[in-house]
Amino acid sequence: MKLARPCKALENTVYAFVQVRTDRTAIYPIVPDGTNILFFSSCRESFGGTQSKILEIPLTIPDGEYFGIWFYPGAMRRFFNIDLSEASDTVFGLDFLEVPVFRNLHERIYDEVSFENRISLCERLLTRTQSNAGFIAYLDHTLSQIYQSGGNLSVEKLADRVGCSSRHLNRIFQLHIGASIKAFSQMVRMNSFLNNKYRYGTYSSFPALPGQYDSGFFDQSHLIRAFKKQGLQSLSPFVQEFMSDFYNSK
Incomplete structure (x- = not known):
């Protein structure tokens, strides 16, 4: 590639x-x-x-x-x-x-x-x-906040930080990203976990929480539910071969 x-x-x-x-x-x-x-x-x-x-x-x-x-x-x-x-x-x-x-x-x-x-x-x-006609500055700011937190900020906290209502911010996300804030944050959280798993984890028991690098998952059952929701349960243990390059720090 x-x-x-x-x-x-x-x-x-x-x-x-x-x-x-x-x-x-x-x-x-x-x-x-x-x-x-x-x-x-x-x-x-x-x-x-x-x-x-x-x-x-x-x-x-x-x-x-x-x-x-x-x-x-x-x-x-x-x-x-x-x-x-x-x-x-x-x-x-x-x-x-x-x-x-x-x-x-x-x-x-x-x-x-x-x-x-x-x-x-x-x-x-x-x-x-390319045009800036539809550019919304606080969308970029919200995305930056989500990335920095690894997807672990609530919708309410994000809306408060950018100064608009949760409902309005969710509408902007649906229009510009095609997912709700919660769904997008879950994607970021999962990719953060995969990245940490590659950097710090072992692949003998997959999925498993890599110690302190839990990326916001409460326990293994929470992680497994998230895996199934995104259809990731069939991934190879060598997750770095399949994870998104966008979040991969290799």
Whole structure:
């Protein structure tokens, strides 16, 4: 897999460009983390809404390359006037974004041979499309608070810190992220646990609380319920191979 950071103009909205190559049919699992991705093969293009459970993407083209544009949580509305709550737990065609310049983008991407040229093409399109018209400063502040706490701040405390009502802040999250504050915080908490498990834990009993690095889970039954809710119970013990790169500090 290849991963590349975007140009400076996109550094706060696009997390990375990614390319995966496979020589046989495979499944590419993505752990829920609140990010969104535009995913391209040589014959199709897809938009992945915010997922509450692990998303398994089938890679079915023999000796194929798959290219993706990976957006930070809450960044999609800087480019596309869409309601992310309508795309939760769903994969759409790019027509959902209603931006003519992005139609049949997979054809233009695969006209380019190198990963770098594909990135340059997408950066030009995204830079032209990016807008601050829908930017909400306190959303970024709320996300920062959630990340810093590892997903362990209550909705009420977050709303109080940014100076608005819990109901209003939840509406903003549904619109811009496609998940409630509680659901998004649970994603962050789980990824924080997986990251701590990789850094400090052992893999002999998975899942298990890694001592003091419990990431806000009360006990093992609480952790197991969270695993099942996000569909993670079948993950390999070597969680670093499957966890979201967005939260992985490797």
